[in-house]
Amino acid sequence: MKTILFDTTNLSRLPNSPGIYKFLNSKKTIIYVGKAKNLKKRVASYFTKSHISNRKTLRMVREIKDIELALVNSEFDALLLENNLIKEHQPKYNINLKDDKSFPFICITNERFPRVISTRRYNRVDGQYFGPYTNVKSMKSVLDLIRKLYTIRTCSLNLSVQNVKKKKFKVCLEYHLGNCLGPCEALQDEKEYAIEIEYIKEILNGNLTAVKNHYKQQMLRTASSLDFERAQFYKLRFEKIEKFQTKSIVVNQKLTDIDVFGIVSDELNVYINFLRIVNGAIKITDSIEVRKKLDETDAEVLQLIIQDAKSTYQGLSKEILTNVTLELWEEINIKVPLRGDKRKLVELSLKNALYFKKEKGVTTMPIRDENRVLKGLQTDLRLKTLPKHIECFDNSNIQGTNPVASMVCFHNGRPSKKNYRHYNIKSVVGADDFKSMKEIVNRRYFRLIEEKGPLPDLIIIDGGKGQLNAAKEALLDLGIYGKLSIIGIAKRLEEIYLPEDPFPVHLSKRSESLKVIQRIRDEAHRFAITFHRLKRNNSTLESSLDQIPGIGNLTREKLLIEFKSIRKIASASIQDLQKIIGQSKGKLVKNYFEEKKNHPNNEVV
Numbered sequence: 001m002k003t004i005l006f007d008t009t010n011l012s013r014l015p016n017s018p019g020i021y022k023f024l025n026s027k028k029t030i031i032y033v034g035k036a037k038n039l040k041k042r043v044a045s046y047f048t049k050s051h052i053s054n055r056k057t058l059r060m061v062r063e064i065k066d067i068e069l070a071l072v073n074s075e076f077d078a079l080l081l082e083n084n085l086i087k088e089h090q091p092k093y094n095i096n097l098k099d100d101k102s103f104p105f106i107c108i109t110n111e112r113f114p115r116v117i118s119t120r121r122y123n124r125v126d127g128q129y130f131g132p133y134t135n136v137k138s139m140k141s142v143l144d145l146i147r148k149l150y151t152i153r154t155c156s157l158n159l160s161v162q163n164v165k166k167k168k169f170k171v172c173l174e175y176h177l178g179n180c181l182g183p184c185e186a187l188q189d190e191k192e193y194a195i196e197i198e199y200i201k202e203i204l205n206g207n208l209t210a211v212k213n214h215y216k217q218q219m220l221r222t223a224s225s226l227d228f229e230r231a232q233f234y235k236l237r238f239e240k241i242e243k244f245q246t247k248s249i250v251v252n253q254k255l256t257d258i259d260v261f262g263i264v265s266d267e268l269n270v271y272i273n274f275l276r277i278v279n280g281a282i283k284i285t286d287s288i289e290v291r292k293k294l295d296e297t298d299a300e301v302l303q304l305i306i307q308d309a310k311s312t313y314q315g316l317s318k319e320i321l322t323n324v325t326l327e328l329w330e331e332i333n334i335k336v337p338l339r340g341d342k343r344k345l346v347e348l349s350l351k352n353a354l355y356f357k358k359e360k361g362v363t364t365m366p367i368r369d370e371n372r373v374l375k376g377l378q379t380d381l382r383l384k385t386l387p388k389h390i391e392c393f394d395n396s397n398i399q400g401t402n403p404v405a406s407m408v409c410f411h412n413g414r415p416s417k418k419n420y421r422h423y424n425i426k427s428v429v430g431a432d433d434f435k436s437m438k439e440i441v442n443r444r445y446f447r448l449i450e451e452k453g454p455l456p457d458l459i460i461i462d463g464g465k466g467q468l469n470a471a472k473e474a475l476l477d478l479g480i481y482g483k484l485s486i487i488g489i490a491k492r493l494e495e496i497y498l499p500e501d502p503f504p505v506h507l508s509k510r511s512e513s514l515k516v517i518q519r520i521r522d523e524a525h526r527f528a529i530t531f532h533r534l535k536r537n538n539s540t541l542e543s544s545l546d547q548i549p550g551i552g553n554l555t556r557e558k559l560l561i562e563f564k565s566i567r568k569i570a571s572a573s574i575q576d577l578q579k580i581i582g583q584s585k586g587k588l589v590k591n592y593f594e595e596k597k598n599h600p601n602n603e604v605v
Contacts, residue, residue: 011047014040015355018078019071020085023093025063032060032093035082037075043067060093070285071351081282088283104139105131106204113159113183113190114197116152118143130204146203149237150196151181151188159183212238255341261306261322262349263298264357267529268522270301271360273353274309275345276317287356298324306332321346373413373512377458380513381496381505383485387458388412391444392520393471394462395425395436396528403428405440406528409456410520420527433463434470441474455484462521464490465497472499489521548592555581559589569593 019039023032036042046061072078086094109115109127118139122129131139146152153159157169169184181188202211219234260275269291276284290301302324310316320334323346337343371386378386390410395403409419423443428435441459448455461471468488475481488497494514495504507514562580563569569577570593578586 011040011044013359014043014069015071016040017071018073018075019069020078020082022068022070022085022089023060023064023091024066024068026065028066030085030089030091031063032091033082033085033089035075035078037078039069039071056093068287069355071355072348073351081285084282085285105129106139106142108197108201108204111159112161113153113188113193115154115156116143116146116200128201142204145240146200147179149240150200151179152193152196152200153180153183155180155184157184255345257317257319258342258345259309259317259320260345260349261302261320262346262351262353263302263305263322263324264350264353265298265301266357267526269357269360270298271353271357272302272305273349273356275349275352277345285352287352289356289360299326302326321349323350373516376511377513377516380507380511381458381485381487381498383458385457385485387456387485389454389456390458390460390520391456392460392462392524393437393440393444394521394524394528395433395440395467396525403436404528405436406524407440407444408520408524408527413516415523422527434466437461437463437467438470438474441471442477445475445478445480449478449480455480457484459484459486460517460520460524461486461488462491462524463488464495468497468499487517489517494518548588550585550588555585 016038018035018037020033020035021039021043022030023034025031034042046057046064070081072081104118104120105122107117107119107127107129109117110125111127114127147154154174155172157163159169163169164184164186167185171182171185171187172180174180175182175187181193183190183193199211199214215234215238219231219238222228222234223231255277258277260277262273262275264271269289272288272290274284274286274288275282288305290305302322303326306316306320306326316332318333320332321337321342322334323336325336326334335342337346374386374388377383381387388411392408392410393405395405403425405423405425407421407423409416421444423440425436425439427439441461445455447453459471461467465488468486471486471488472481475484475486486499489495490497490504493504494507494509496507496514496517497504507517558580559569559577563572569589572590574586574590577589580586581589
């Protein structure tokens with residue numbers, strides 16, 4: 001019972017949302033797919049002693065090495081998606097779901113005087129399909145509703161024109177009960193029958209407005225002619241239609257052969273979720289992370305991912321839905337839907353991408369692996385002590401403007417955010433990364449020594465040999481060089497530099513030690529960039545708006561809250577400005593930016 005290999009400390013990060021979970025073994029093979037109304041509670045239940053009551057479950061849990069999630073909007077959607085994924089992957093611990101044992105559909109047959117029937121076999125040639133329905137009882141209630149509203153035949157007779165003319169058939173009991181109008185004896189007009197079929201399609205598609213309007217008009221018409229009994233008849237059907245609910249965005253037969261890409265990003269990475277819709281059902285869900293190299297836009301990254309997906313997912317569908325605008329390709333129709341079911345699919349993909357981003361943003365490691373990874377780091381870097389306390393420094397400036405720096409702190413491989421620090425560079429003029437690094441390292445450890453705080457086991461410098469030597473000089477000046485370890489990591493080739501070694505250390509790209517160093521370095525870079533942007537934006541705001549006579553702090557804050565940036569303030573109409581800060585001040589701001597725009601030596605940023 002105690003030999004569960006999967007680390008359960010990460011379970012607290014799972015969302016309290018409906019969705020499906022996939023258990024993967026050491027070979028990254030899916031061994032089980034399950035659904036949940038609450039993913040956190042359901043997945044956690046596999047790792048409690050009370051739940052593991054049989055050998056099969058225990059054997060499965062022992063094989064789990066990783067978990068993948070796909071979030072959906074409801075428990076109903078989770079059930080449908082679970083069904084599709086089990087059929088797609090056939091995990092060894094799931095019941096073998098075959099297509100002929102799938103969820104039932106409602107089919108409107110392709111024949112003269114079409115029938116409305118339930119079936120588990122899906123074949124487009126036979127008719128138009130709606131569903132599937134996860135509950136047979138609920139599907140039957142839909143059929144009952146349709147049969148109460150409309151007089152649709154239930155027999156399977158071949159009502160061809162020739163057969164009806166030859167009077168091969170006689171009306172049955174359904175005719176005498178009023179449930180059928182006798183098309184088998186040409187007692188019902190084919191055009192009127194077709195109108196009823198169209199209303200049924202509207203109901204099954206969830207487009208209820210036309211049907212409700214029809215009954216409402218009939219209700220008002222019969223009431224105005226004092227036919228109150230018939231008006232009540234239409235009123236009851238109007239109320240039934242209002243209560244009727246249908247449709248799922250996970251399975252919708254109108255959404256045929258579509259690929260969906262949801263993309264979100266931060267300063268360093270791009271996160272993409274991929275959904276493949278085949279015959280109206282989600283067949284593939286996947287999420288990937290892409291590290292930015294040259295501050296690429298989401299559209300640029302997505303273009304590369306779509307190209308790569310051709311080989312990864314065995315080609316692409318003819319229609320792609322996404323949330324960012326791309327140039328149209330000749331062979332593929334790329335859309336950014338604004339409404340309807342296609343928009344709901346994009347929103348679902350974005351929901352998964354955002355969760356994936358949040359999950360990747362948690363820079364922690366399992367408690368079980370802490371000592372092993374840190375010992376590996378100690379061995380690879382030839383450190384004297386186990387690096388339980390690590391601090392990392394990074395500089396940030398653009399062409400020498402607003403130079404800042406950051407320091408992030410990790411304890412036992414986990415971020416200690418209360419110990420993160422921002423630094424404004426004070427003694428360096430211009431863009432001098434070496435002197436800036438020396439200044440912030442000196443300031444950090446001078447204060448720690450003065451306050452008698454604990455020194456780190458390892459210092460990581462974001463930079464190559466030059467930045468590392470600058471930090472080393474600061475430690476020598478403070479008299480603590482040799483009392484702690486220090487390394488530098490160069491960005492281009494991810495080389496590790498040691499102070500006394502002229503040649504860099506090359507760690508394997510798959511090395512856990514390198515991944516830990518990169519993760520800490522990336523966090524320092526993110527922290528520095530965030531601070532630099534904030535400072536740059538504040539200084540831009542102050543330098544522009546402070547030059548306008550009559551505009552004070554309160555007015556400046558109002559403008560920033562409303563328009564978010566100087567560029568938007570400058571392009572705002574005088575009417576919009578006056579709505580926020582009044583007539584006279586609005587005129588002052590507008591005139592200032594108009595003059596600045598027309599002056600050749602000035603630029604609004």
